[in-house]
Amino acid sequence: xxxxxxxxxxxxxxxxxxxxxxxxxxxxxxxxxxxxxxxxxxxxxxxxxxxxxxxxxxxxxxxxxxxxxxxxxxxxxxxxxxxxxxxxxxxxxxxxxxxx
Amino acid sequence: xxxxxxxxxxxxxxxxxxxxxxxxxxxxxxxxxxxxxxxxxxxxxxxxxxxxxxxxxxxxxxxxxxxxxxxxxxxxxxxxxxxxxxxxxxxxxxxxxxxxxxxxxxxxxxxxxxxxxxxxxxxxxxxxxxxxxxxxxxxxxxxxxxxxxxxxxxxxxxxxxxxxxxxxxxxxx
Numbered sequence: 001x002x003x004x005x006x007x008x009x010x011x012x013x014x015x016x017x018x019x020x021x022x023x024x025x026x027x028x029x030x031x032x033x034x035x036x037x038x039x040x041x042x043x044x045x046x047x048x049x050x051x052x053x054x055x056x057x058x059x060x061x062x063x064x065x066x067x068x069x070x071x072x073x074x075x076x077x078x079x080x081x082x083x084x085x086x087x088x089x090x091x092x093x094x095x096x097x098x099x100x
Numbered sequence: 101x102x103x104x105x106x107x108x109x110x111x112x113x114x115x116x117x118x119x120x121x122x123x124x125x126x127x128x129x130x131x132x133x134x135x136x137x138x139x140x141x142x143x144x145x146x147x148x149x150x151x152x153x154x155x156x157x158x159x160x161x162x163x164x165x166x167x168x169x170x171x172x173x174x175x176x177x178x179x180x181x182x183x184x185x186x187x188x189x190x191x192x193x194x195x196x197x198x199x200x201x202x203x204x205x206x207x208x209x210x211x212x213x214x215x216x217x218x219x220x221x222x223x224x225x226x227x228x229x230x231x232x233x234x235x236x237x238x239x240x241x242x243x244x245x246x247x248x249x250x251x252x253x254x255x256x257x258x259x260x261x262x263x264x265x266x267x268x269x270x271x272x273x
Contacts, residue, residue: 029169073165074168081175
């Protein structure tokens, strides 16, 4: 069996990659996908500790995190489509107005 | 031995897929690599004996969320987007700070591992081997007994997200 620390390192690498994606990319869809990467890294952590501690609460939390990811993706992509219809662009640094 | 090989295969696939998600130019390719990374994560859940989460990951994440992503990318994909600059102006600072975060967390990890009280993170857990065994059954019981109120709140959250997505999809907003 694999030690828990290995899973933590994988999760850390995925988390950092997601953070880099959120901070550096300009395309909004790729920023949303980086957020999915971050949530996924958190899930790996939760499930690894669930096995390590021998109780299932971590896995239940992971299910709730996946639910949140679904809700976030639905609303976020709705906002992106509405924005695209109005401004014809996908770049995050051009989203600088609250109302136009 | 096969267990170890499977772990390194899935872990490498997940990390490489993740790196490609944020570096590749085309958003469709990015989505495909994200699907690869999520599938590898599902494999990691399997090595952790979390069969129910494995199924949830594939059905909900890859079958639901990622299909939504690919649909939206196809809806709004612009050819001009491929020729634009993909990284913003502060990306050097952001990359540097993220690397600092990575180094800091790794240092914290190694500090925790050298501490004898938390040494057990380095060893495979022994007590938990058969404890979680009929995984799906136990997750179901826990979800409907101990976590019934969060479960209902999650359904309200999904309803709110549904209404929000419908409002955002209206013609005039």
